Amino acid sequence: MAETSILSTLGAVIRRDLLLALRRKSDVLTTLFFFVIVVSLFPLGIGPEMAMLRQIAPGVLWVAALLATMLSLPRLFAADHADGTLEQMALSAVPLGVLVTGKIVAHWLLSGLPLALLAPVLGLQFDLPADALGVMVLALLIGTPVLSLIGAVGAGLTLGVRGGGVLVSLLVLPLYVPVLIFGAGAVESHIGGLGATAHLSLLAAFLALAAFFGPWATTVALRIALE
Amino acid sequence: MSNRLVNWFKFASPQTFYPLAGKLIPWFWALTAAFGLAGLYIGFFVAPTDAQQGEGYRIIFIHVPASWMSMFIYLVMAFWAALGLGFNTRLSGMMASALAPTGALMAFLSLWTGALWGKPMWGTWWVWDARLTSELILFFLYLGFIALQSAIDDPRRADKAGAVLALVGVVNIPIIYFSVKWWNTLHQGASVSLTKSPSMAQTMLWGMLLMALAFWMYSIAVSLTRVRAIILERERHAGWVEELGEIRS
Numbered sequence: 233m234a235e236t237s238i239l240s241t242l243g244a245v246i247r248r249d250l251l252l253a254l255r256r257k258s259d260v261l262t263t264l265f266f267f268v269i270v271v272s273l274f275p276l277g278i279g280p281e282m283a284m285l286r287q288i289a290p291g292v293l294w295v296a297a298l299l300a301t302m303l304s305l306p307r308l309f310a311a312d313h314a315d316g317t318l319e320q321m322a323l324s325a326v327p328l329g330v331l332v333t334g335k336i337v338a339h340w341l342l343s344g345l346p347l348a349l350l351a352p353v354l355g356l357q358f359d360l361p362a363d364a365l366g367v368m369v370l371a372l373l374i375g376t377p378v379l380s381l382i383g384a385v386g387a388g389l390t391l392g393v394r395g396g397g398v399l400v401s402l403l404v405l406p407l408y409v410p411v412l413i414f415g416a417g418a419v420e421s422h423i424g425g426l427g428a429t430a431h432l433s434l435l436a437a438f439l440a441l442a443a444f445f446g447p448w449a450t451t452v453a454l455r456i457a458l459e
Numbered sequence: 460m461s462n463r464l465v466n467w468f469k470f471a472s473p474q475t476f477y478p479l480a481g482k483l484i485p486w487f488w489a490l491t492a493a494f495g496l497a498g499l500y501i502g503f504f505v506a507p508t509d510a511q512q513g514e515g516y517r518i519i520f521i522h523v524p525a526s527w528m529s530m531f532i533y534l535v536m537a538f539w540a541a542l543g544l545g546f547n548t549r550l551s552g553m554m555a556s557a558l559a560p561t562g563a564l565m566a567f568l569s570l571w572t573g574a575l576w577g578k579p580m581w582g583t584w585w586v587w588d589a590r591l592t593s594e595l596i597l598f599f600l601y602l603g604f605i606a607l608q609s610a611i612d613d614p615r616r617a618d619k620a621g622a623v624l625a626l627v628g629v630v631n632i633p634i635i636y637f638s639v640k641w642w643n644t645l646h647q648g649a650s651v652s653l654t655k656s657p658s659m660a661q662t663m664l665w666g667m668l669l670m671a672l673a674f675w676m677y678s679i680a681v682s683l684t685r686v687r688a689i690i691l692e693r694e695r696h697a698g699w700v701e702e703l704g705e706i707r708s
Contacts, residue, residue: 252477284700306595308671317576341592365632371515382627385623385627388608389620389623389624390607390610393607393610393611394610394611394612395610399606399607399610402603402606402607403603403606403607403624405599406596406599406603406635407628407631407635409596409639410631410634410635410638411640413638413639413642414638417642434574437632441634442636444628445630449626451624452544452621453611456616456619456620456623457616459615459618
């Protein structure tokens with residue numbers, strides 16, 4: 233009984249956030265276009281030699297994904313904080329951790345998942361082979377939830393703080409380093425013929441760790457912000 | 460047992476800790492000077508010139524202690540942060556924020572002296588070596604901690620938010636270190652290794668240890684001075700602060 237109610241609450245939070253995002257599509261789309269534009273700027277800055285572009289493609293796509301995720305972080309809790317929904321959530325009978333998990337999942341569905349689905353198109357611009365594109369998507373699918381989970385802690389800590397948007401980047405980007413290394417490394421080692429299994433396994437390990445600690449730390453951060 | 464416990468917790472209050480810190484600071488400065496002078500003397504005059512690196516190697520007497528301190532201070536900071544978060548003690552949070560600037564300074568010194576050492580030894584200011592890169596990220600973590608604390612006006616909230624960040628950072632530091640290490644071996648960036656340096660002469664080791672002690676004492680003295688300033692700033696409305704001799708005069 234209790235289990236089903238927690239699961240249904242989780243579903244309700246996810247559905248609510250997705251619905252809110254659908255009613256205000258520009259927020260989500262702006263982040264996606266940011267991702268596309270940043271990735272497209274690199275060839276303009278570096279030059280159109282395909283050999284060079286193929287080599288830097290995984291790193292460029294991942295750094296752009298990091299920045300795009302980070303840009304979308306402030307809207308994770310800000311609106312709910314402003315209209316008092318977050319306080320009601322903290323007071324409700326359902327554990328705050330469950331609600332926070334729901335919000336993080338919704339955030340990933342709105343930022344990480346579209347990035348992963350868009351990445352192959354951008355990868356084609358960089359002349360990545362088809363199988364490398366597959367690894368890229370897989371790495372993004374495993375890695376971007378970690379970005380949402382770690383980012384949620386930063387978003388919770390900077391909630392309602394002066395200059396929160398810039399501050400969150402300073403807090404969160406150093407913590408994104410391992411995901412960046414192994415996410416881009418997966419594609420590179422696949423292209424290099426070493427196979428991407430090791431990198432993807434490590435990314436999955438990060439995901440497991442972050443899924444355990446992330447919502448918990450975010451809950452603590454939110455309670456501090458709501459005090 | 461109860462007697463000991465009472466003594467332990469007596470100094471957990473800013474009111475009792477403030478004069479204690481004031482009494483301790485001159486001693487730590489004296490120790491800093493003593494260890495520092497001895498260490499510098501050994502470093503400059505006693506330690507032999509390195510066969511391969513010449514005189515330039517002497518920068519390690521600053522570089523190595525600074526790197527050690529930068530890592531150790533983060534741990535101490537996270538320890539105080541956890542204590543503050545767990546027991547809701549005011550002084551722990553103040554201690555954590557007093558340590559952060561010193562830690563950042565040490566990380567910066569370590570990077571800066573490392574670059575100065577790298578230019579004559581490796582022929583380049585910077586290599587993407589695992590240690591250098593993780594030290595750089597550690598420096599960023601310190602900056603994030605300081606930035607977060609200074610962005611929050613309410614000191615209690617700043618303490619707690621900083622504590623969460625410090626703890627998240629402490630969980631991440633080993634992960635970051637090993638990822639950077641693995642990334643470095645995959646890329647085969649630098650051909651120079653810090654770990655394969657020839658074994659050190661006994662006097663060099665002594666000089667380094669003395670300098671490390673001097674850095675310890677300096678860090679303690681500076682952090683205590685800073686924590687006293689923080690206590691005064693935050694407790695300025697308290698009655699005991701107004702009764703302090705140095706405030707009234």
